[in-house]
Amino acid sequence: MTTLTARWVVVDIEGTLTPTSQVHVVLYDYARPRLGPWITEHPTDPIVVDAVAQIKTLGGLGADAGTDEVVAVLHRWMAEDKKIAPLKTLQGLIWERGYADGDLVTEFFPDVVPALRAWHDKGVDLAVFSSGSVAGQVASFSRSTDGDVTGLFMAHFDTVNAGPKRAAPSYQAIAAALGAGEIVFFSDVPAELDAAAEAGWRTVGLARPGEPFGDADFGPHLAIRSFADVSVELA
Numbered sequence: 001m002t003t004l005t006a007r008w009v010v011v012d013i014e015g016t017l018t019p020t021s022q023v024h025v026v027l028y029d030y031a032r033p034r035l036g037p038w039i040t041e042h043p044t045d046p047i048v049v050d051a052v053a054q055i056k057t058l059g060g061l062g063a064d065a066g067t068d069e070v071v072a073v074l075h076r077w078m079a080e081d082k083k084i085a086p087l088k089t090l091q092g093l094i095w096e097r098g099y100a101d102g103d104l105v106t107e108f109f110p111d112v113v114p115a116l117r118a119w120h121d122k123g124v125d126l127a128v129f130s131s132g133s134v135a136g137q138v139a140s141f142s143r144s145t146d147g148d149v150t151g152l153f154m155a156h157f158d159t160v161n162a163g164p165k166r167a168a169p170s171y172q173a174i175a176a177a178l179g180a181g182e183i184v185f186f187s188d189v190p191a192e193l194d195a196a197a198e199a200g201w202r203t204v205g206l207a208r209p210g211e212p213f214g215d216a217d218f219g220p221h222l223a224i225r226s227f228a229d230v231s232v233e234l235a
C-alpha cells in the first residue's frame with residue numbers, strides 16, 4: 001500500500017471509477033437512439049441550439065443541415081469515441097433525464113466508493129475531471145450501485161469549464177479554481193497523467209485488469225490496479 005498526502009484528489013471517471021463498458025455500452029447505447037428526438041423536442045433550449053450549431057460547424061455541415069444529418073455526425077463521433085464538447089453536452093442532458101427517470105444506475109468498481117469515502121472522511125476534498133459533461137457527471141453520481149454519492153464531491157470539471165484532458169493548461173485552470181494545495185490526479189490514460197504532471201500535479205495511473213489501459217506503460221506515474229492499493233492522507 002502506497003500512502004500519498006494531498007489537499008485535493010481529482011478523479012477521472014471512465015476506466016478509473018467505472019468500467020469502460022459502463023460508458024461505451026450502457027450510457028452510449030442509452031444516448032444513441034435519443035439524440036435525434038432530444039434535438040427535435042428542445043428546439044428553443046439555448047444549450048441544445050448552441051450544441052447543434054457547434055456540431056454543424058465541427059462536422060462540416062451547412063447551417064441548414066437537418067436533424068438526421070446532425071445525428072449521423074454524432075453517431076460517427078460516438079463510434080470513434082470522440083470526446084467532442086457538444087456531443088458530451090447532449091449526451092449529458094439525455095443521461096440526466098435517464099437517471100432521474102430511474103432508467104440508469106452507475107456501476108462503480110467495488111474498490112472506488114470505500115476508498116473515496118475514507119479519504120473524504122480524513123478531510124481530503126474530492127473533485128472530478130471527465131470528458132463527460134458536468135450535468136452528466138452529477139447525474140451519474142446521484143444513482144449508483146453505492147447509492148447517491150454526489151455529496152462526496154466538492155467540484156466538477158469537464159472539457160467546457162476546464163479544457164481538453166490531454167493539455168496541461170486545463171490542469172492549471174482547475175488548480176486555479178480549487179485554490180492552493182497539493183493535488184493528486186487519478187486516471188487510466190497515461191496522456192492525461194502526463195498533462196497533469198506537466199501542470200505540477202501528483203499522478204496515479206489505474207492499470208485495471210481487463211480495461212483498455214490495463215497493460216499500458218505508465219512511465220513515471222505511480223501505477224496501481226485498484227484504489228485499495230493507495231491511501232491518501234490530508235496534507
Ligand SMILES: CSCCC(=O)C(=O)COP(=O)(O)O
Nearest residue numbers: 013014130131132136137140
Ligand atoms: C456520466 S459521465 C460519462 C463519462 C463520459 O461521457 C466519458 O466520456 C468519460 O470520459 P472520461 O474523461 O471520464 O474518461
Ligand SMILES: [Mg+2]
Nearest residue numbers: 012014015188
Ligand atoms: Mg478515463
